[in-house]
Amino acid sequence: MIKVSQLRKAFNGQPVLNGIDLDVPDGSITIIIGRSGGGKSVFLKHLIGLMRPDSGRIEVNGVDLGQLRGRALDEIRKRYGVVFQSGALFDSMTCRDNVTFPLREKFRLTRASIVKRVDRALDQVGLTGIGDKYPEEVSGGMRKRVAIARALVTEPEIVFFDEPTTGLDPVLVNTIHRLILDLHRRLHFTAVVVSHEIPEIFEIADRVGMLHEGRIVELGPPAAVQASANPVVQRFIRGEPDGQA
Amino acid sequence: MTEPAVAPALRPFEGLGRWATEFVDSLGRFGSFLAQGLAALVTPPFKLWPLLGRIHYIGFRSLIIIALTGAFTGMVLGLQIFLTLSRFGSEAFLGPAVALSLIRELGPVLAALMVTGRAGSALTAELGIMRITEQIDALTVMALSPMRYLVGPSLLAGVLTFPLMTALFDVVGIFGGYLVGVELLGLSEGTYFGEMQSFVDMADVMTGFWKSVSFGLLVTWVCTYKGFHVSRGAEGVAQATTQAVVLSSVLILVWDYFLGTVLP
Numbered sequence: 001m002i003k004v005s006q007l008r009k010a011f012n013g014q015p016v017l018n019g020i021d022l023d024v025p026d027g028s029i030t031i032i033i034g035r036s037g038g039g040k041s042v043f044l045k046h047l048i049g050l051m052r053p054d055s056g057r058i059e060v061n062g063v064d065l066g067q068l069r070g071r072a073l074d075e076i077r078k079r080y081g082v083v084f085q086s087g088a089l090f091d092s093m094t095c096r097d098n099v100t101f102p103l104r105e106k107f108r109l110t111r112a113s114i115v116k117r118v119d120r121a122l123d124q125v126g127l128t129g130i131g132d133k134y135p136e137e138v139s140g141g142m143r144k145r146v147a148i149a150r151a152l153v154t155e156p157e158i159v160f161f162d163e164p165t166t167g168l169d170p171v172l173v174n175t176i177h178r179l180i181l182d183l184h185r186r187l188h189f190t191a192v193v194v195s196h197e198i199p200e201i202f203e204i205a206d207r208v209g210m211l212h213e214g215r216i217v218e219l220g221p222p223a224a225v226q227a228s229a230n231p232v233v234q235r236f237i238r239g240e241p242d243g244q245a
Numbered sequence: 246m247t248e249p250a251v252a253p254a255l256r257p258f259e260g261l262g263r264w265a266t267e268f269v270d271s272l273g274r275f276g277s278f279l280a281q282g283l284a285a286l287v288t289p290p291f292k293l294w295p296l297l298g299r300i301h302y303i304g305f306r307s308l309i310i311i312a313l314t315g316a317f318t319g320m321v322l323g324l325q326i327f328l329t330l331s332r333f334g335s336e337a338f339l340g341p342a343v344a345l346s347l348i349r350e351l352g353p354v355l356a357a358l359m360v361t362g363r364a365g366s367a368l369t370a371e372l373g374i375m376r377i378t379e380q381i382d383a384l385t386v387m388a389l390s391p392m393r394y395l396v397g398p399s400l401l402a403g404v405l406t407f408p409l410m411t412a413l414f415d416v417v418g419i420f421g422g423y424l425v426g427v428e429l430l431g432l433s434e435g436t437y438f439g440e441m442q443s444f445v446d447m448a449d450v451m452t453g454f455w456k457s458v459s460f461g462l463l464v465t466w467v468c469t470y471k472g473f474h475v476s477r478g479a480e481g482v483a484q485a486t487t488q489a490v491v492l493s494s495v496l497i498l499v500w501d502y503f504l505g506t507v508l509p
Contacts, residue, residue, distance in 0.1 A: 091378070
């Protein structure tokens with residue numbers, strides 16, 4: 001369970017997060033939507049401990065992330081998987097080595113066990129046999145899949161997706177969404193997905209939260225958010241000015 | 246709480262104070278970065294492969310440029326010192342003059358400058374690209390310390406490889422001087438090497454050694470720091486790379502003078 005209370009962050013006096021309150025139930029897929037530059041990625045960086053809030057709390061299973069440093073914070077992060085917007089694959093390693101890397105470095109496993117788990121992770125994202133290619137040698141969609149495999153290979157409890165379909169064509173967008181849903185059903189992780197793929201993203205969400213001007217202005221099941229009377233939400237969903245994606 | 250208004254006459258002092266505060270703050274971050282990098286080196290788990298990778302990257306791949314510049318530096322020294330000494334009839338001292346110049350001064354400094362240009366700039370660019378493509382963030386959220394995988398190994402590789410590359414630079418340079426002084430200008434081989442053994446002692450070698458060790462730490466420290474803190478995309482990487490090379494080069498020369506005054 002992730003519980004965010006009154007999270008605030010400003011850069012050079014300019015508020016970006018303006019008192020976010022959000023609960024992420026265990027085992028759910030929670031989607032954060034909002035216009036570009038609206039602070040979604042900044043919010044996600046707070047959730048994964050890459051940024052510290054000016055005020056407010058982020059609790060992960062009752063532990064306040066803001067109070068943790070060093071190894072204590074790393075203990076929380078060991079339960080995380082993160083899929084970055086750019087994929088953030090290590091370009092000096094092959095795709096297979098990218099997936100192997102967290103297993104090899106974080107756990108004491110036999111070589112055979114590592115090979116088995118990496119094969120399974122690559123198979124789960126439909127990339128069996130891609131191993132020896134470098135990230136720059138594969139397509140954008142494949143890089144996203146490798147990034148997802150790397151995030152999931154350690155079997156994390158919570159997986160964060162930062163705009164996982166940015167830069168992909170509509171067919172690939174739906175493919176990646178279905179892949180996230182399929183993996184979630186099989187592996188039962190808690191997912192937080194930052195996205196502005198409207199309305200496709202509603203198909204995989206358990207809950208949708210709309211971030212606007214640094215606050216969650218709407219939160220609920222996809223159907224409820226789509227039917228919201230809030231004009232900001234409706235403008236965003238329809239892609240109209242002032243609420244654009 | 247709003248800050249009190251500053252009288253116009255005092256504004257230059259306010260600006261100076263702000264600059265001083267930011268300068269001290271950045272020095273603190275710079276020092277803290279080194280402390281974290283060194284701490285990652287002495288606390289388990291120890292990572293051998295990243296270290297070997299950095300030794301290969303900083304040291305092995307710089308060997309050709311070091312040998313080449315060492316040879317020509319020695320040849321230039323051989324020629325110029327021979328011409329100077331011949332005015333006083335002291336050509337016999339060519340060997341020790343070339344060796345002392347290289348071992349105490351030119352070897353450590355020029356080797357460090359060459360490695361800064363070749364490996365230091367690449368180190369900054371590599372880390373900078375890793376920063377802007379979120380690869381460093383990816384390491385962090387995997388609960389794997391970038392200090393342990395990227396910075397610490399680079400610092401240690403610098404400390405280990407700079408003295409070795411300086412030694413190579415010195416040896417090749419001395420043979421460059423030999424080539425010009427003995428093979429081209431006719432000085433006897435026995436005089437060149439014999440006088441060298443009489444005048445060069447262990448203190449000279451250790452002076453060069455300590456200089457090269459400190460340059461190794463200095464260059465990798467500056468270059469990893471600049472790469473690690475890149476922002477603003479490709480332009481930021483270019484800017485950081487330039488700053489790393491310029492700052493490293495200036496610090497090498499300043500630190501060389503300082504060490505020259507305190508080492509025997």
